[in-house]
Amino acid sequence: MFAFLEGGLVYKSPSLLYMDVHGVGYELNITLQTYARIQHLDKCRLYTHLQVREDAWVLYGFANEDERVTFRQLLNISGVGAATARIILSSLTTDELERAVSGEDSKTLERIKGIGGKTAQRIILELKGKLQKSTNSSSPSAPVHNTTQEDALIALVNLGINKSVAESAMKKIDKLSSLTVEEIIKQALRAL
Numbered sequence: 647m648f649a650f651l652e653g654g655l656v657y658k659s660p661s662l663l664y665m666d667v668h669g670v671g672y673e674l675n676i677t678l679q680t681y682a683r684i685q686h687l688d689k690c691r692l693y694t695h696l697q698v699r700e701d702a703w704v705l706y707g708f709a710n711e712d713e714r715v716t717f718r719q720l721l722n723i724s725g726v727g728a729a730t731a732r733i734i735l736s737s738l739t740t741d742e743l744e745r746a747v748s749g750e751d752s753k754t755l756e757r758i759k760g761i762g763g764k765t766a767q768r769i770i771l772e773l774k775g776k777l778q779k780s781t782n783s784s785s786p787s788a789p790v791h792n793t794t795q796e797d798a799l800i801a802l803v804n805l806g807i808n809k810s811v812a813e814s815a816m817k818k819i820d821k822l823s824s825l826t827v828e829e830i831i832k833q834a835l836r837a838l
Contacts, residue, residue: 651707652691655684661736663707665692674707678736683709697728704728712740716777722809723772725765734758734769744777746770795822798830811838 651674653667660681665672674692676684684690692707693714706728708714713735720731734743737758746754747770755766795816802812815837816822819830 647696648694648705650691650693652689654689655687658685665707672705674705675732676707677713677732679713679739680707680709706732716740716743719773719776720769723768725768730760730765733760740777743773747773747777748775750774794825794827795830797827798834801827801831802834807838 651665651667651672653665653672655663656666656671657664658681660678661676663674663676663681663684665674674694676692680692684692690709692709693711695706695708695714695717697704697706706714706717708717717731717735720726720734721728726734734755738746738754742754745751750770752763752766752770755761755769756763761769799809799812799816802815803809807815812834815834816830818837819825819833822830825833
């Protein structure tokens with residue numbers, strides 16, 4: 647619903663901030679990594695994720711697109727909710743998480759509050775090969791561009807196709823890297 651918000655920071659704490667966007671105050675839950683990047687700023691852009699629950703709408707803010715993408719990937723893992731994903735991203739940077747997952751370092755994940763052995767193994771299994779190092783993670787307001795394949799996968803999921811089904815359909819496509827987003831989507835829909 648909201649891709650990002652840009653405005654003045656009225657209140658900042660390590661886990662929550664209020665952002666004034668043209669006279670409308672938004673309450674955003676943030677990670678410690680985001681707080682470290684914006685704590686000295688008066689204005690910034692935060693990439694957002696809106697979680698709609700039965701009892702509340704909760705808005706999460708991230709200093710860069712990498713962190714938001716990683717947050718969303720964590721939410722897709724069984725047993726990892728928004729609170730746990732936020733704790734993970736407060737404890738580890740996206741690069742540290744990527745290194746832990748690619749190195750199958752479950753001990754690093756188990757040191758995070760609320761993450762046991764089984765959850766750590768599930769995170770490694772689900773995220774292996776899906777996390778990428780940021781090319782622009784130092785700037786809170788510079789977006790990181792997705793690859794063509796990631797854009798196509800996001801579009802397929804937004805069309806209501808299960809992520810794993812969409813991924814397997816994309817694996818069936820020949821010369822995937824040379825196709826445009828539209829061509830990938832069309833061929834993936836045919837492969838379903």
